[in-house]
Amino acid sequence: MTQPHLPRLESPIVPRHPVWLYPAMMIALTALAVAAAFRWPEHARLSYYVPYTFLGNSLAPLPYDGYVIWLGNHYPIWLVVVLGVAGTVLIEAWNMELLGRILARDSTRGFRAHPVTRWTLKLYQKAPFWSLVGTCILPIVPHYPMRVLAVLGRFPMWKYQMSVVLGRGGRYTWLAALGWALHIPGKWIALASVVVLIFAVRGARHMNQYEEPVPPADSAPNAA
Secondary structure: OOOOOOOOOOOOOOOOOOOOHHHHHHHHHHHHHHHHHHHOHHHHHHHHHHHHHHHHOOOOOOOHHHHHHHHHOOOOHHHHHHHHHHHHHHHHHHHHHHHHHHHOOHHHHHHHHOHHHHHHHHHHOOOHHHHHHHHHHOOOOOOHHHHHHHHHOOOOHHHHHHHHHHHHHHHHHHHHHHHHHHOOOHHHHHHHHHHHHHHHHHHHHHHHOOOOOOOOHHHOOOOO
């Protein structure tokens, strides 16, 4: 019996620019942010907001939302939103490029052909744009899986970035507005962020503890 053909990405993402372009841009902007923090120390936390946005929207488990809430209590909401969205658009471009390069490899054929992947992709394709916007603006569903689905579904980059602008822009707006309205002390924001991070890490470790069932020892073939 012939093995069914595992599907490939119909249009593997092959970026037209060097792989180092986006990292170089983020490193340069980070250097400028650090220089600005030394030049204007009274606004250092606003300057560090740009590189922190790169980390907070990557795979690093950083409590990012609390930073936005704190900034909303000290700076104009529009400034917090503009800087946050600009940094997010750049890091998301790199996220999607990395995922495109990874998912276009033959080593990911099994993942792409998995029934769960197909079923999830089918659901996503019913409303791809608004699914992305929803996971960007609400902290209920993680946005990381949506990046994978966007790549597998060959979602246009400009539409993906538009969903990021709308979704993250909305999220940063209500977070900054929350800080402006409630004037939450920074120490309480930091404490809550650490608690959320601890629960997130514990949840991830609990999921990683799952292992495939090991067959009973008596079922193993006897040695000669």
